[in-house]
Amino acid sequence: MMMKKSWKKALTLLVVSSLTALALVGCGSSSSTDNKTTSDTGTKKTDTVSSATLDAIKKRDKLIAGVKFDTNLFGLKDPATGKVNGFDIDIAKALAKDILGDENKIEFKEVTSKTRIPMLDKGDIDVIIATMTINEERKKQVNFSDVYFKAGQSLLVKQGSPIKTVDDLKGKKVLAVKGATSVKNVKEKSPGVEVLEFDNYAEAFTALKSGKGDALTTDNAILMGMSQQDSSYVLTGGLFTDEPYGIASKHGEDEFTKYLNTFLKKINDNGDYAKIYKQWFKEDPKK
């Protein structure tokens, strides 16, 4: 009886929530088409586009960017100076320079994976530049720019290791962190691999250093941080999952997204992007 009742409840909930979702999606798409029709009547030149977000930034004379404060290499707050540094931060500064002509006309607000979309919706921030992976689910909630960083799962090994690709892992011991999707991914890519899981990255890296395993696997950005700490460990095998990071802005503001894409192309062409990339990841960006 109990079972039946709760099943009924769950079913009702499912139906109601899916209907709501449908309605929401419907609203979203109709409003974005509205936007397109109005903006199409505007000028075609990208550097003189007008969009609500862009206007607000110019009027305020300051860009407000939502960034991570706790992520090594991307956005990390230095407790000594109180300043946030990282790849995402420098991209945001370049954007401020592009819009307002001064890279210091910018304010950083801390976001987490949970808070970033609500903060964008509320208008607390203009853009999210916070290690945010572009995916279909999120595209329903925000606009994404083109990819500005190619993240994905990779392998960290001792220099000179025979492991060159993910296929070489068969029968080898791979170290990973509990609760991460990286375990599932590596087991799928290389069946028969033995995975040892640890509570955090520091422990996993220590275990790799003392030879408890042959490779460590997780996102390339985290591995790059480890490799910078101890250069006798290097990334290998390229990326075997695809997690492209994009700059997110308000859903439906397609003109602003276009502006962001032009901006990304510009810094790509003039070498600023490569400079920023090299500063943080100590290597040239991959084509």
Add this chain to the structure above:
Amino acid sequence: MIDFTILTTYQDEYLKGFMTTIEASLLGLVGSFIIGVIIAVFRISSVRPLRWFGTAYVEFLRNIPLLITVFVFYHGLPVLHINLSGFASGTLGLAVYTSAFIAEAIRAGINAVPKGQMEAGRSSGLTYIQTMRYVILPQAIKVVIPPLGNQFINLVKNSSILGVVAGLDLMYFGDTINSETFDVFSTYIFVGLFYLVLTIPLSLFVGYLERRLARAY
């Protein structure tokens, strides 16, 4: 609601972990008992340096978290080029840690036997060892059994420490199952039940031993 399909889907993992936990517990039990007896003998010895060593050992190990002891074996020993597996360092850490408590329990039991017993034994012509063996220890064991039983039950539960050094025990597989199912409650309820399968019989056995020894005199 407890999702019983987790138990059937991941039965291989649960069983593998369960077997490792039994193995680690048995090895830990034997190991900690042997080390514990030796340290207890040191602590009541009349040789001063041995007494000092025993005291230092007990105070050092029982006053730092088990986690750190195990980390020293797992992450620390490689500095000396001794590279132990997660299972080995976890079990060793467990035995060393528990032995400090066992040494204390045994020492307390021996000290609980009145001094006059030793004096009486010695004046009857028995040697120190003989007095220990035939007079003191049989009396001490009754006092020692309950705290010793507690330590052994603790040891079985503490074996979950293997989970943090990839020791492939019950807790380790609990964590990995959890990260796939995201059903924290069900996953760990089953882990807990497996521990109960080990600790309840152990607990009953200790109780039985207590009653039997109480009858003996």
